[in-house]
Amino acid sequence: MAGLYLALVLIGWINIYAAVYNEEHRSIFDLSQNYGRQLVWIVTSMALALFALVVDAKFYNAFSFIIYLSMLIILVAVLFLGTTISGAKAWFQLGSFSIQPSEFAKVATALALARYLGTMDINLKSFRTQMNTALIIGVPIALILLENDTGTALMFIGFIIVLFREGISSKVMLTGLCLVILSILSLWLDRLLLIGILAGIAIIAIFVKRRGRTLKRILFIVALLVLAIGYVFAVDFVFDHVLEPHQQNRLNVLLGIEDDPRGIGYNVNQSKIAIGSGGFFGKGFLQGTQTKFDFVPEQSTDFIFCTVGEEWGFLGSTLVVALYVWLIVRIILKAERQRTSFSRIYGYGVASILFTHFMINIGMTIGVTPVIGIPLPFLSYGGSCLWAFTILLFIFIKLDSKRLELI
Template sequence: MRESDININRVDWITVMIYFTLVIIGWFNIYAAVYDGQAEKSIFDFSINSGKQLVWIGTAIAIIIVVMAADYRLYENLSIYLYLTFLVLLVLTPFVGKEVNGQVLSIGVGSFRIQPGEFAKFATALALAKFMERPTFDLSKRSYQLKAFGVLMLPVILILLQPDTGTAMVYFSLLIMFYREGLPQYYYVLAFGGIAVTLLALGIENNLYLSGAIIAIVILLIVLGKKSWQRILAFSLIGVGVIIYIYSIDFVVSKLPEHQQNRIMVLFNPDLDPLGVGWNVTQSKIAIGSGGLAGKGYLQGTQTKFDFVPEQHTDFIFCTLGEEFGWLGSFVVISLFVALLYRLIIMAERQKTRFTRIYGYCVISIILFHFMINIAMTIGLFPVVGIPLPFFSYGGSSLWSFTILLFIFIKMDSSRAMQLGRLG
């Protein structure tokens, strides 16, 4: 039997069907987001976003064919070269890219433009998988940790220079893969502790109260614990370090662009400026809440028709779904994403090589992060950072990058029998 026949028979068609279901539902919602109720433009009209998205979908199908037709070993062999190529593109973007709203995210010629930061995700995932696949690689050792974080942080630093905080944040989702591959748990304890302190520092206006609480906790730990000078010194240094970190947060936030500062303020005080910086999130929550159980019906969303929610076809596409299809429609789409992630976990765990398993968990991490943060943005649980909903939001770079990311893994999974043969 030929290799191509084996691959076709071993393709995880459930995952493929979930992908196309999400893409099609997203396409219909993009049309709903631009439908104004008066101009009877067809969903296939190339002058509106739904028609343009149809072109992106068609080219995504062509990309799928190319990805699935290629030899699975190609992705491993080219991993480092792809990573270096996109690092170069990220370096060039601020100099030759197009500026939009104070950010330089895309490069290209004429109307054809791509966002290197989006495509660098799959390249970074492949590079990490290649770098970490060696049997001697051990994430419990500090030297290997530093090297792995170095591979991860290079694109993050270059993306922050654009500046694009939202896309840069996505790369930290790969810590989920690091956890699966053996990164010590205390890193995650420190990370979650840091997140908790950060949220408290941002949410409490007067840092003196928070600092006083930390001092009280340190004193309590010293009193209740053993009275050794090492313990007293350790707790005291930790307390001082946390207090310094709290005050440094204010300094860092003060250096952020004004619109990002406003987004953080609105997160903790949604009623701060409902007609200004809080407009997007306020209107998004109104749209989702007005959908009720079953929604207002397809193309019947009033928030959509009167353009109350900006960027409703991209970052806030989920509120279109919530308004027109209600809780039931939202539940169906969320269930599809959960099912996709579940299938990807099964696929990752059944791999025969460490390279494919690591890449699979990178795919899981990136899709999970986008899915959770995008929905959290639309309901006011996370600052607006420009994170698209995978396979759903309008845009060629987003759809293409997620398609490549996912189908490289599907291709690898379909070839796992040949990988086992190579190992044997």
């Protein structure tokens, strides 16, 4: 796993160099440029990785709640003391560089979740447990949303995978899924049309099964219908009266309801052109024209995969995709062989977070998922996210190495 990690980090560094390369600053070690600074981040990440390995494995379990609570305090603090960078008040400015606590909140939440669900006698089927779990994941999401860092907050949804593995009932999952779909639909579609569709589904449900058409069943479906319609109204109410105009805008842009003023559609188009023009072998190192001419925004951060696609072609991008799949599947397989629930659940947490970022980030650059401003783990430029992902992964590596001692 450490080898995969190193490979990805190196690929990231080389592509950051290519993305921001210009004749004036040829040296890859130039500290005034993103690639020079990324090297600093990489070296410090190694130190953090080492630190994560040196710490006693029992520490993570024992201190998980303390870490989590401290993280919440920091998230609150950044609301008051933070600096705003590209619209999100999510940063602590320390001299010339800035730290984004919400990145580290992922690690803290994964630890807390593992600790809570790893407790003996916990049953994810009980309502109380479900509520507590929702709180553990929901509180940091709420705080990060308040920071206006929507992208990072959305990534916490990935923890659903952990809950799925830990045995949350399919009904709860299904209900949750339905509610999400219904929320999106109620913003997307005209209210009357949506109510009509829901009524139509209800009627079909009543008439499709001749045999089971008891009164009880019909009443149940009608009650469901009323609840669903009520929910639609509630969503509209929250959207219109609770959310701030800029939050409405963000949601509208995210759902593609509104033509985006900041040009997200433009980004995707440019990004697809950059990747698409790479062909099979790519244009070669430093030969990309699309990323060179600044067509693609955020080239070294959120859209780093464009550079991979353009300069290394289908071969290179497939390799990167394969490396991620390999890494994530490996983490899951290793998680399964853990002897403590804590280690296993934490492992799933790591895999879920990596997978969500991987899916959304690469998906948006090739136009299959919505554009959400989140980094590609290990590849994207940025100190906070590289540090956070490194710590996230190496804690698991440590836990895995001690799996025989931990009971």
